[in-house]
Amino acid sequence: MEPSDKSLETTFNEKGELISPVLPQGVKNFLIDIDGTICDDIPNEEPERMGTCLPYPDALRIVNKWYDEGxxxxxxxxxxxxHREITEYWLRKHDFKWHSMLMGKPRGGNYHWIDNHIVKATRFKGKFTDLVVKNRDVEVFND
Known part of the structure; x- marks a missing residue:
């Protein structure tokens, strides 16, 4: 389910040096949490619940829409x-479409992601919908 390398564009900086590949214009790279975001929050200490919880219908619809949009x-x-095997089984059982899965995200929240690419963050507050643009204050490095 990995995206092909053909979907990445070769990019050069102003000095003509090769830099990290980027996705084509308009394609987003969604990183989506599972527990508490696309289904009820199931703690790692209760893995027996991972195969039986139900997805949030709006999450299933929107995630698959984004996938279908490329x-x-x-x-x-x-x-x-x-928990990878039961998690992949659950995603397939409920017809989620996805490319990859990263396990072992640090627990506890209050994330601060630092990257050499643009990062946008959206906090899930109980309702999965299409995204809208809003201006908010963000923390950045002091130039």
Whole structure:
């Protein structure tokens, strides 16, 4: 389910040096949490619930819509590697479309992501909808 390297564009900086590949214009790289975001929050300490919880219908619809529009879907979860098989089974069982999954996201929240690419963050507050643009204050490095 990985996106092909053909979907990445070769990019050069102003000095003509090769830099990290980027997605084509308009394609987003979604990193989506699982527990508490696309289904009820299931703690790692209760793995028996991972296969039986139900997805949030709006999450299933919107995630699959984004996938069908050509965006990259990666699930990023605090579930551990030992939960990969049941998690992939659950995603397939409920017909989620995705490209990859990253396990072992740090638990506890209050994330601050630092990257050499543009990062946008959206906090899930109980309702999955299409995204809208709003201006907010963000923390940045002091130039």
């Amino acid at each position: 965006h990259i879907i990666t699930f990023f979860t605090s579930r551990t590697e030992e």
